[in-house]
Amino acid sequence: NAGVTQTPKFRVLKTGQSMTLLCAQDMNHEYMYWYRQDPGMGLRLIHYSVGEGTTAKGEVPDGYNVSRLKKQNFLLGLESAAPSQTSVYFCASSYSSGTGELFFGEGSRLTVL
């Protein structure tokens, strides 16, 4: 079982460049989430999705866009990267929101110069 897979695992960008992080899950989960983890700030929710074709804003959505065209995939996009977006990004999924156990990917480390 692959579980939750994130690609790429590492990426270096220059300010103003764009990129997309891909999250794929093979557990048929309805709910998917994107978090960022920063020292001293903990894990913060960027965007989430409660099903195919749906997305919603989390705690820190500015500068990011997401899409959930297929149930198993959740994409996180940075249209114009900024140094403040240097972080480790985690994708997570769960079968249901209220009672479901959350499963995380291994993380994607992004550096914006």
Add this chain to the structure above:
Amino acid sequence: KQEVTQIPAALSVPEGENLVLNCSFTDSAIYNLQWFRQDPGKGLTSLLLIQSSQREQTSGRLNASLDKSSGRSTLYIAASQPGDSATYLCAVFAAGNKLTFGGGTRVLVKP
């Protein structure tokens, strides 16, 4: 706004000692509470999930309790081993699809 606190931020114990990790939250209207383990450079691994109607959950050497009324959860790890060294995070799930994480407790188990 839900706030989740984990104290202490770091903990060092000799091998074999029992570990007690604390998690407190400000709003008791939660659906569940989950404990995670995170190794350096890795993602989060789910350890235990306690539903709001439950008082505790056990898995092997791990036992987690939940007291909603006081806004507290405790993770006990019996007979600690060097392999238990990691950061442990708790997270509470509440209405509005909001999962709020604590800052974590970094644990070092010395051989």
